[in-house]
Amino acid sequence: MHHFYYKDSELYVEDVPVRSLVERYGTPLYVYSAQTIIDHYTRFDHALEAVDHLICYAVKANSNQWILKQLVNLGSGFDLVSGGELYRVLRVGADPQKCTFAGVGKTQSEIEEAIKAGIYSFIVESEEELYQIDKIAARLSVKAPVAFRINPDVPALTHAKITTGTDLNKFGISFCQVEDILEKSLKLPNVFLKGVQIHIGSQIQSVEPFLLAIQRVIPLVEKMKKRFGAEFFDIGGGIGIVYDKALESGEHAWWQERNELLTLNRYANAIIPLIKPLGMKILVEPGRVLVGNAGILVSQVIYVKKGVSKKFVIVDAAMNDLVRPAFYEAYHQILPLKEQPNRHLEVVDVVGPVCESSDYLALDRRLPEFRSGEYLAVLSAGAYGFSMASNYNSRLRPAEVLIQGNQIQLIRKRESYSDLVTLEE
């Protein structure tokens, strides 16, 4: 479900015509719907009602402070993967006791910052990291809370670049090594076991991989609770969203509960029977499913170029603004800001100005015939959009606006040329 829709042939976000935002802030422009984030969070929270739970939003999906602030207001916790993310969430008033810190390469200073902040738990991904945390905690004269990330060795049935839960991935501690490392951890004076975590990948579109992973680790989780006092089981994130029909042109924009679709309720209903009997606190780390469909990237067509065998719609947004198509071969729905039902359809590539052949937003896509000067929206760009943006080709990163009802807030200014060089002076 989201709050982007056509009214009188104009694309709206909540109560605001997107066109008016473009006129005010220019393009490329990220536009977010606050109500969509609130709806998704609330739905997920309700879906997990049957268990004692904490939603830890995966900050890397979209780390703008104003988005984080929305989640703080909803009572969300946060899943962090860097000192920078810790800095961001503390700045917006997050409760450190609702924060977990994951990642295979936590540095000494990051560990120290997280201990000093008083985070809920580290999610430990290797034996060496465990010793490092123990050492730093000793220096600070505290006992640090740790959870083990178990790699359950199950395929997530998603794109290879976002599969994390097999023995071929760098993440987590192998299933067969966990008990050994656990025994060693018990001898360390400055860490204590707080929980167990799994996270098998992203954009997962069926419940089976989740069920398989949970089933595989449950005996171990039980043991870690009974024998070693683990209090939480963190089942990770990874719930996929609809990218291809995020908005049915001409209809009001409600996310269809299609049969094949992994809805939050379907996910929760499938996993609750497995996790409820554990009697533990359940953590989830959703990123994409909370913010993905809450954002669009609006862009203007610069030129339309007829090649010999292809037609290219060249727009002012590029792979540096939204890298998902280039990086993951991701599909994002593209719509005109102005809907014209009888417009001629043609097959085109929508490409940006960056000097790379992988710089595209859509390939061989059947779209209404766009003209130069016209605006289009790339949907479902709220997750892994701006947070992965760069200045490649010395392009300025886009501005971001957050809409709630008829309220408009510029939550990040467009960069200027001087921003490109300030740190080089």
Ligand SMILES: *Cc1c(COP(=O)(O)O)cnc(C)c1O
């Ligand atoms: C990226 C990540 C998530 C969030 O994944 P989504 O697919 O966005 O839900 C959760 N946990 C960890 C450890 C991650 O690295």
